[in-house]
Amino acid sequence: MRADEVTDCHVLVIGSGGAGVRAAIEASQYGETVLISKTIVGKGGCTTMAEGGYNAVLRDVDTCGGHLEDTMKGGAFLNDPQLADILAREAPLRMGDLVKWGAVFDFTDTDEVAQRPFGGQRFPRTCYAGDRTGHEMMMTLVDRPSFVMEHAKNVTVLQEYTVIDLLKDGDSVIGALALDEKGNIVVMKADSTVLATGGGTRVYDISTNSSSGTGDGYAMGYRTGAELIDMEMVQFHPTGAIIPYDARGRLVTEAVRGEGGVLKNVYGERFMKTYDPARMELSTRDVVARAIAAEIQKGRGTKNGGVYLDVTHLSREQIETRLPVMLEQFLKFGVDIRTTPMEVAPTAHHIMGGLRITPECRTTLPGLFACGEVSGGVHGANRLGGNALAETQVFGKRAGEAAGKAPVRKKSVDERQVDACRKRLNAFLSGSTNPAQVRTKLQLAMWEGAGIFRTAVALEETLHTIRHLQTMNLKAASAQNLAECCIVQNMCLTASLICRSALLRTESRGAHVRTDVAKTHEPENSPFGHTFVSLTREGIETKEVKA
Amino acid sequence: MKELTVTIRRFDPETDKEPRYVTYRVKVNDGARVLNVLHAIHDSIDPTLSYRYSCASGQCGSCAVRVNGEPVLACMEEAKDNMKIEPLNLDVKKDLVTDLVPRLEQIASLIPKTETVMPKKADIDAMKPLKDCIECLCCVSVCPAVDVTKFVGPTAMRQQMRLVLDPRDSGDRISDAVRDGLFTCTTCQACWKVCPKEIQTPAKAIEKLRAHANRRGFTLPRHKEVAAMVQETGRSIPRTSESFLEKVPDVIEPDGPVKATVGLFIGCVYNLRQQQSALDAMEVLKRNGIRVIIPKEQVCCGSPLIRTGQLGYIDELKRRNIETFTSRKIDTVLTMCAGCGSTLKHDYETPFTVIDINELLTKYGIEPPAKLPIKATYHDPCHLMRGQGVKDEPRQLIRQVVDLVEMPAICCGSGGGVRSGMPDEAAALGKKRGEEIKKTGAEIVITSCPFCEFHIAGHTDKPVKNIMTVLLEGYREKDRKNAEN
Numbered sequence A: 001m002r003a004d005e006v007t008d009c010h011v012l013v014i015g016s017g018g019a020g021v022r023a024a025i026e027a028s029q030y031g032e033t034v035l036i037s038k039t040i041v042g043k044g045g046c047t048t049m050a051e052g053g054y055n056a057v058l059r060d061v062d063t064c065g066g067h068l069e070d071t072m073k074g075g076a077f078l079n080d081p082q083l084a085d086i087l088a089r090e091a092p093l094r095m096g097d098l099v100k101w102g103a104v105f106d107f108t109d110t111d112e113v114a115q116r117p118f119g120g121q122r123f124p125r126t127c128y129a130g131d132r133t134g135h136e137m138m139m140t141l142v143d144r145p146s147f148v149m150e151h152a153k154n155v156t157v158l159q160e161y162t163v164i165d166l167l168k169d170g171d172s173v174i175g176a177l178a179l180d181e182k183g184n185i186v187v188m189k190a191d192s193t194v195l196a197t198g199g200g201t202r203v204y205d206i207s208t209n210s211s212s213g214t215g216d217g218y219a220m221g222y223r224t225g226a227e228l229i230d231m232e233m234v235q236f237h238p239t240g241a242i243i244p245y246d247a248r249g250r251l252v253t254e255a256v257r258g259e260g261g262v263l264k265n266v267y268g269e270r271f272m273k274t275y276d277p278a279r280m281e282l283s284t285r286d287v288v289a290r291a292i293a294a295e296i297q298k299g300r301g302t303k304n305g306g307v308y309l310d311v312t313h314l315s316r317e318q319i320e321t322r323l324p325v326m327l328e329q330f331l332k333f334g335v336d337i338r339t340t341p342m343e344v345a346p347t348a349h350h351i352m353g354g355l356r357i358t359p360e361c362r363t364t365l366p367g368l369f370a371c372g373e374v375s376g377g378v379h380g381a382n383r384l385g386g387n388a389l390a391e392t393q394v395f396g397k398r399a400g401e402a403a404g405k406a407p408v409r410k411k412s413v414d415e416r417q418v419d420a421c422r423k424r425l426n427a428f429l430s431g432s433t434n435p436a437q438v439r440t441k442l443q444l445a446m447w448e449g450a451g452i453f454r455t456a457v458a459l460e461e462t463l464h465t466i467r468h469l470q471t472m473n474l475k476a477a478s479a480q481n482l483a484e485c486c487i488v489q490n491m492c493l494t495a496s497l498i499c500r501s502a503l504l505r506t507e508s509r510g511a512h513v514r515t516d517v518a519k520t521h522e523p524e525n526s527p528f529g530h531t532f533v534s535l536t537r538e539g540i541e542t543k544e545v546k547a
Numbered sequence B: 001m002k003e004l005t006v007t008i009r010r011f012d013p014e015t016d017k018e019p020r021y022v023t024y025r026v027k028v029n030d031g032a033r034v035l036n037v038l039h040a041i042h043d044s045i046d047p048t049l050s051y052r053y054s055c056a057s058g059q060c061g062s063c064a065v066r067v068n069g070e071p072v073l074a075c076m077e078e079a080k081d082n083m084k085i086e087p088l089n090l091d092v093k094k095d096l097v098t099d100l101v102p103r104l105e106q107i108a109s110l111i112p113k114t115e116t117v118m119p120k121k122a123d124i125d126a127m128k129p130l131k132d133c134i135e136c137l138c139c140v141s142v143c144p145a146v147d148v149t150k151f152v153g154p155t156a157m158r159q160q161m162r163l164v165l166d167p168r169d170s171g172d173r174i175s176d177a178v179r180d181g182l183f184t185c186t187t188c189q190a191c192w193k194v195c196p197k198e199i200q201t202p203a204k205a206i207e208k209l210r211a212h213a214n215r216r217g218f219t220l221p222r223h224k225e226v227a228a229m230v231q232e233t234g235r236s237i238p239r240t241s242e243s244f245l246e247k248v249p250d251v252i253e254p255d256g257p258v259k260a261t262v263g264l265f266i267g268c269v270y271n272l273r274q275q276q277s278a279l280d281a282m283e284v285l286k287r288n289g290i291r292v293i294i295p296k297e298q299v300c301c302g303s304p305l306i307r308t309g310q311l312g313y314i315d316e317l318k319r320r321n322i323e324t325f326t327s328r329k330i331d332t333v334l335t336m337c338a339g340c341g342s343t344l345k346h347d348y349e350t351p352f353t354v355i356d357i358n359e360l361l362t363k364y365g366i367e368p369p370a371k372l373p374i375k376a377t378y379h380d381p382c383h384l385m386r387g388q389g390v391k392d393e394p395r396q397l398i399r400q401v402v403d404l405v406e407m408p409a410i411c412c413g414s415g416g417g418v419r420s421g422m423p424d425e426a427a428a429l430g431k432k433r434g435e436e437i438k439k440t441g442a443e444i445v446i447t448s449c450p451f452c453e454f455h456i457a458g459h460t461d462k463p464v465k466n467i468m469t470v471l472l473e474g475y476r477e478k479d480r481k482n483a484e485n
Helices: A018-029 A064-074 A081-099 A134-142 A151-156 A216-222 A285-297 A316-322 A322-333 A386-403 A415-431 A435-449 A455-470 A479-504 B034-044 B121-130 B137-142 B144-148 B154-165 B171-178 B188-195 B201-215 B221-233 B268-272 B275-285 B314-326 B338-346 B359-364 B381-390 B392-399 B423-440 B449-459 B467-484
Strands: A006-012 A033-037 A155-159 A164-170 A173-178 A185-195 A234-241 A263-264 A307-310 A341-350 A354-356 A368-370 A529-534 A538-542 B002-010 B020-028 B064-067 B071-072 B083-086 B090-096 B259-266 B289-293 B332-335 B353-356 B376-380 B404-405 B444-447 B465-466
Touching: A006 A018, A006 A386, A018 A033, A018 A134, A018 A185, A018 A386, A018 B275, A033 A185, A064 A081, A064 B353, A081 A134, A081 B188, A081 B381, A134 A322, A134 A386, A151 A341, A164 A415, A164 A479, A173 A415, A173 A479, A173 B188, A173 B289, A185 A386, A185 A415, A185 B071, A216 A354, A216 A479, A234 A354, A234 B444, A263 A285, A263 B353, A285 A341, A285 B020, A307 B376, A316 A322, A354 A368, A368 A386, A435 A455, A455 A479, A479 A529, A479 A538, A538 B338, B002 B034, B002 B188, B002 B376, B020 B034, B034 B083, B034 B353, B064 B137, B071 B137, B121 B201, B137 B154, B137 B188, B137 B289, B144 B423, B154 B171, B154 B188, B154 B201, B188 B381, B259 B314, B259 B359, B268 B275, B268 B449, B275 B289, B275 B359, B275 B465, B332 B338, B332 B359, B338 B359, B338 B381, B338 B449, B353 B359, B359 B392, B376 B392, B392 B467, B444 B467, B465 B467
Parallel strands: A006 A033, A006 A185, A033 A155, A185 A368, B002 B083, B259 B289, B259 B332, B332 B353, B376 B404, B376 B444, B444 B465
Antiparallel strands: A164 A173, A173 A185, A234 A341, A263 A307, A307 A341, A529 A538, B002 B020, B064 B071, B064 B083
């Protein structure tokens, strides 16, 4: 490892998905901003993979109050009402930014942004660009070469750098430590640091997430002392691909059901009628995922271990124009969805929990902001499809603005922290365990013990496995493999936070189902609030319940 | 599970002088993609193998590599036994990781107008086909013009066209496109044939941008001269000697029974410059039962104008050519020029079928010629192989008459108006073709396009022959041998 490179800026944004880039665009109006990305900006993260859409109230007949209510109900009333309200009110404004900057969303015949129905919503309010909505947003945001236009001079982009820890000066965050692609340490000082690292469902064996969905932000935030809420709330998307084996978990967008796709078990029955006869396939994701898992458990699944998702009754033209990516992906694997039903099963998709934030995206640590999937509270116990893309823009802007407006500070780097980091990295170079093996064991354990249906016994067992994996001496085969070791450790830590929080919540609510706890209340009457975990405390908030 | 043997090009600039090829045996699941093979090697054999990926579902464009020479997305391409995996033909950072960022930075961005403008549905629908790009840069990696000029590459042109169509944009896209090498594209079609999203950049962006450039007065002087000549004479090259059409009768009857009757569309170059190749073709057709009707009032197909964005006179050419054949009730039109064939097939809406001479002869079968003791290589004309999908047919014919040694299928530099408008680039590409020909050790070069034939001849010391000429030589040798016996 060569001598540390030190850079200093006003705002450091970590992560280059929709939230990170939006935060950087905003922050750059206030001062020198560095956007640091584990991948190539525009290619990494999950925003670019998001297919279905972006929820925003755009029509007179729809209301922000309606969007808020749908979001709260979908979230089993665990959402932070203030954050959910902000989401509903500001999603249309941020949609306006995207359209102004050149996004090519689908339009109606009357030249308005088109909207499609998504699960759990009273109004078709999901805007889309075919089934490549997130990709369209990223292409718009990463407006190369100067993705912030007049403020371009204020932004430096560091691509394929991996942030491995946050830097602290006393209680306050003053930047981060990163590795460049050769494995050299880079010290980044910043007046404000924005975590926009996305989610972490790669800790599960079956997941929709990109390579960067490894929970680094949760882990780094936790290690630095930030408080996280509701980490047990992991959304299992109802429809992931199941064959071939290596494609398991790949997202089959909710837009398939939004466009009219139906779910059938191996006997051809539209089984949603027994689980949610009113909303059927467009029920919320937690309900649909559980229904599919239950059908499979009861032996009514296909021989490949899934159920059918069928669009063969739709016109070819509708499939080709509204679901082109789905058509292309399945064709590549030998299935023509125009003539053959897809086979699907649930897949780990989104972590609703995350760093506790204020409406300005301040975390519990001074100097540290969070936005997007790494933050918690907006979606409660279950996220509505289409609310994540909206969240990236609404809270990305808020985080960037608050971080940008924060004062310039004197920051002194604690050499002991840098030394500790160097020691940690050196240990990897003389380690003994292949990190890939640890990752695989973790993913299988999490799928087995912290999946859709949970019990205290299984969660304890999983936690035990994770703690064992955390003791492994990971081996970096070269300096370029150091980042991988750090990431696997982050995955273990994130997984442990999920299990600990799942143990803390002794109720079934939204995506979190404890089969070992008897049902005593409906979500709206729950005596429980957020679970919380940090270095210094953990627990579950309780509240007075109206009799 | 199954076991595969794969070879990967490894290169670490810190330790290697040259790339090296390493072979691995690796266990993967049934249905595994190339990416899963890379994962398996990284996770269980050699963790230092570097490759890039992110979404693993064909949406981010991070993982493009070459498999057996062809650019593909590693996450979508099914893994095959004995495959060779190499980085894209771009600057390599390490192993399979290429330096994408400098190329990505050349892709233009929208500059919003000061007043807010909303697009209409019609604008959105026009832009959408150009918006599927995932910027994997497969297209850039195969572009011959990028190799020898400062051309920013196909996807950057795609983006310029997308911005031209966007009422929200305030940039001067046409000037920028011309500056960035709009006229260096040979329209070889390599870019869109490797595009995972099948975006037809040459037709949907390059030629459209050139049409805009034409209206703005950017058309190259040499291209304007060609257009003026077509308008004046109906032909894109001057008459310097008796033309093919003047030499031949209106109908050529075959020697034996008639297998098929076709109308011949000859094209300017065979008509006025490479007449002998065309005359040789007539001999071959005659011998193989093809009755050929040759209407004399046919004119230039318009390709040199369409490829260079000069569309003003095109409808007139199309009308005249279509009428020429329909008035004679011809239902199949034969082309032997790759460019004319591709133009008639894609830029025209013809009431008749258009068929290339290689397709025709393999369809009806040919009398076997004598095998000549010659080692030959074949140059795939872009507008035949990629433009018309005719790749195997010429090889089937060639193998009957000579030994064939393959070489990589790369543009010779004569297409898209580049030979006339960008002679230095055409020469640079021709030179590269000459080098490839030399590597094969072939004694002659065979092709099936008059542009390629003429251009390559200037860049190799080997004789360049039309496929029909070589077949005819085979027949002559056969006749000679028969006469001896």
